[in-house]
Amino acid sequence: MGxxxxxxxxxxxxxxxxxxxxxxxxxxxxxxxxxxxxASVKGKLAVSTDSHIVFPxxxxxxxxGRLSVxxxxxxxxxxxxxxLSLTAGFILEEGFSTSLLESIVISMxxxxxxxxxxxxxxxxxxxxxxxxxxxxxxxxxIGWIPNGxxxxxxxxxxxxxxxVSGTMGDHGxxxxxARGELGFETEIxxxxxxxxxxxxxxxxxxxxxxxxxxxxxxxxxxxxxxxACQSRICITIEEDRVPVQSAVSAACEMLGFDPLYVAxxxxxxxxxxxxxxxxxxxxxxxxxxxxNAAIIGGVSESPASRVxxxxxxxxxxxxxxLAGEMLPRxx
Amino acid sequence: MxxxxxxxxxxxxxxxVGEINRIVTRPWVIMExxxxxxxxxxxNGLDQLLPSQIELVHGPGCPVCVTSLELxxxxxxxxxxxxxxxxxxGDMLRVPGSQGDLFSIxxxxxxxxxxxxxxxxxxxxQQNPDKQVVFFAIGFETTAPVNAMSVLQAKSMGxxxxxxxxxxxxxxxxxxxxxxxxxNRVQGFLAAGHVCSVMGYWEYPAIAEKYRVPxxxxxxxxxxxxxxxxxxxxxxxxxxxxxxxxxxRVVSKExxxxxxxxxNQVFKVCDRNWRGIGMIPKSGLCLLPxxxxxxxxxxxxxxRIQTKESEICIAGQILQGIKxxxxxxAFGVFCSPENPLGATMVSSEGACSAYYRYARNESVKA
Numbered sequence: 289m290g291x292x293x294x295x296x297x298x299x300x301x302x303x304x305x306x307x308x309x310x311x312x313x314x315x316x317x318x319x320x321x322x323x324x325x326x327a328s329v330k331g332k333l334a335v336s337t338d339s340h341i342v343f344p345x346x347x348x349x350x351x352x353g354r355l356s357v358x359x360x361x362x363x364x365x366x367x368x369x370x371x372l373s374l375t376a377g378f379i380l381e382e383g384f385s386t387s388l389l390e391s392i393v394i395s396m397x398x399x400x401x402x403x404x405x406x407x408x409x410x411x412x413x414x415x416x417x418x419x420x421x422x423x424x425x426x427x428x429x430i431g432w433i434p435n436g437x438x439x440x441x442x443x444x445x446x447x448x449x450x451x452v453s454g455t456m457g458d459h460g461x462x463x464x465x466a467r468g469e470l471g472f473e474t475e476i477x478x479x480x481x482x483x484x485x486x487x488x489x490x491x492x493x494x495x496x497x498x499x500x501x502x503x504x505x506x507x508x509x510x511x512x513x514x515x516a517c518q519s520r521i522c523i524t525i526e527e528d529r530v531p532v533q534s535a536v537s538a539a540c541e542m543l544g545f546d547p548l549y550v551a552x553x554x555x556x557x558x559x560x561x562x563x564x565x566x567x568x569x570x571x572x573x574x575x576x577x578x579x580n581a582a583i584i585g586g587v588s589e590s591p592a593s594r595v596x597x598x599x600x601x602x603x604x605x606x607x608x609x610l611a612g613e614m615l616p617r618x619x
Numbered sequence: 620m621x622x623x624x625x626x627x628x629x630x631x632x633x634x635x636v637g638e639i640n641r642i643v644t645r646p647w648v649i650m651e652x653x654x655x656x657x658x659x660x661x662x663n664g665l666d667q668l669l670p671s672q673i674e675l676v677h678g679p680g681c682p683v684c685v686t687s688l689e690l691x692x693x694x695x696x697x698x699x700x701x702x703x704x705x706x707x708x709g710d711m712l713r714v715p716g717s718q719g720d721l722f723s724i725x726x727x728x729x730x731x732x733x734x735x736x737x738x739x740x741x742x743x744x745q746q747n748p749d750k751q752v753v754f755f756a757i758g759f760e761t762t763a764p765v766n767a768m769s770v771l772q773a774k775s776m777g778x779x780x781x782x783x784x785x786x787x788x789x790x791x792x793x794x795x796x797x798x799x800x801x802x803n804r805v806q807g808f809l810a811a812g813h814v815c816s817v818m819g820y821w822e823y824p825a826i827a828e829k830y831r832v833p834x835x836x837x838x839x840x841x842x843x844x845x846x847x848x849x850x851x852x853x854x855x856x857x858x859x860x861x862x863x864x865x866x867x868r869v870v871s872k873e874x875x876x877x878x879x880x881x882x883n884q885v886f887k888v889c890d891r892n893w894r895g896i897g898m899i900p901k902s903g904l905c906l907l908p909x910x911x912x913x914x915x916x917x918x919x920x921x922x923r924i925q926t927k928e929s930e931i932c933i934a935g936q937i938l939q940g941i942k943x944x945x946x947x948x949a950f951g952v953f954c955s956p957e958n959p960l961g962a963t964m965v966s967s968e969g970a971c972s973a974y975y976r977y978a979r980n981e982s983v984k985a
Binding site (some may be wrong): 534537544545599600603604606608 | 630668976
């Protein structure tokens with residue numbers, strides 16, 4: 289508990305665990321604030337905040353540290369913004385391993401470097417044993433939106449094309465597997481990744497992108513429904529065209545899950561006018577995080593606020609949002 | 620994926636649908652028994668591919684849906700006890716009892732765990748000797764052998780803290796109940812492939828003969844289901860009423876004999892109350908008296924339960940193929956998967972949930 293007292297032990301924790309890795313000048317300055325110069329910013333600022341809780345804290349392909357940086361970087365980038373800086377708030381459960389904490393901080397540092405952002409302010413609190421589940425991390429991100437971009441969930445237009453940047457459901461299944469809940473072993477890794485560079489590459493060739501959104505909790509189906517409702521349009525996707533790793537679809541088959549509802553942490557949905565669709569696709573495919581990108585469907589006027597799925601065998605059905613928790617089936 | 624993609628082949632589907640179109644001359648009502656089949660039909664949009672003369676009605680084969688309200692309420696009481704870890708298949712968690720569901724018990728601090736197999740619950744019992752571990756043993760003949768196995772395993776391990784709350788039901792008595800009802804509309808059956816994989820289909824010729832209905836043992840993938848429909852329509856058009864097997868890669872006539880043996884070692888046939896339908900004689904399985912120690916209804920004092928069912932919900936008529944979900948005044952209005960009035964709106968095998976998720980917008984059908 290002493291590590292959260294604000295006294296010498298807190299200082300030690302900061303100096304020994306955080307500062308060797310999180311070393312932006314704003315942090316090392318030791319103030320209670322970070323200064324940001326906004327004079328050079330042309331356009332608008334984008335801000336996003338997200339609290340990260342995941343069990344287990346370390347899973348194949350990532351950990352809560354990488355997740356907490358990528359999640360917020362991606363949320364900022366989904367506005368078309370260039371992410372600049374992050375803040376991080378840590379809530380630690382008493383007795384949490386310092387070496388595990390350090391490895392998580394290192395992975396935050398790595399993810400931030402990869403994304404090209406600085407962690408400029410941070411805070412740590414320690415709560416009594418049993419009052420938290422190991423470690424929670426909140427990150428807030430800020431970025432600037434270059435002039436001329438108008439990207440929002442409400443901007444999808446009839447005639448637009450819908451793309452995804454890769455295979456669906458990897459993160460959710462990797463985390464389930466790491467919990468030992470599958471009852472079998474898999475080699476599925478979480479896709480957790482910062483997507484801001486890929487999004488820049490898309491916008492360079494397809495500047496009229498209407499919607500960017502990452503299909504995290506609730507998966508592709510739920511996220512498409514959010515967009516369909518916000519834009520009051522209909523999105524139709526083709527089951528055959530949605531990329532899903534065969535190991536993920538096999539795991540889902542066995543458990544009675546649908547990969548279209550399983551979380552992703554390194555994928556983006558792109559909705560773009562038809563004229564720029566192939567350019568956007570190529571830009572994604574040229575990026576290491578978008579090699580399996582695909583065109584999966586299109587936008588039409590009606591039925592408004594609905595998502596439809598053309599099934600593999602030629603039927604059409606509603607693709608609804610997930611009602612609450614995804615529950616495995618019986619038989 | 621091998622063994623799945625072959626049965627989802629668009630070309631094959633087209634051919635079978637073409638053949639059904641070619642032979643059908645008049646309207647037929649066919650019931651698929653199993654909720655898994657209902658789901659696959661809606662999920663793949665198979666109902667839209669069939670000629671308009673073929674009406675598929677949805678059967679009672681959703682174990683979550685037919686588990687009696689009384690047993691759900693007993694589950695809620697047991698799961699609320701401080702020293703109990705209550706284990707269940709995930710589907711049961713949202714099923715409404717008279718007051719609340721297992722989720723609401725979990726939110727109040729009840730220890731509820733979702734398991735994929737009752738054998739996992741046995742493991743939990745072994746790891747928590749100071750807790751009573753109760754498994755909600757629901758299902759048709761498909762789940763009965765493994766549920767029985769869990770009791771045998773707990774016994775052989777000498778566990779004294781494991782018990783099961785049994786809601787096992789059986790398909791053939793339900794078919795009798797549907798076909799014997801004056802309001803029956805069903806002219807042919809797609810029998811539930813997974814149930815038959817355990818039990819075989821030696822019980823069905825007597826039903827086909829008595830009610831003069833064709834029965835086709837049917838699987839779950841699009842090609843399986845359409846093939847089942849085709850074989851049933853062929854018989855209907857020819858005036859036949861035989862039992863045919865369209866799921867030969869999984870089902871044999873005698874079924875899984877060792878599994879049946881385990882089932883009979885632990886369970887006996889009993890009368891069972893089906894939610895929405897009522898009492899069906901000799902339609903359930905109960906623990907034999909020598910396994911009273913593993914019977915949660917004996918172990919916990921849950922005798923005096925007052926149940927209260929929604930007055931609007933027509934789940935019973937839906938489960939018997941008399942009505943379809945959109946004919947219910949509450950469907951999509953007061954009743955949705957988030958706020959279900961009846962279990963058919965909850966389970967991923969329930970007809971109302973399948974309609975709500977996949978076909979509640981009429982324009983989909985256009």
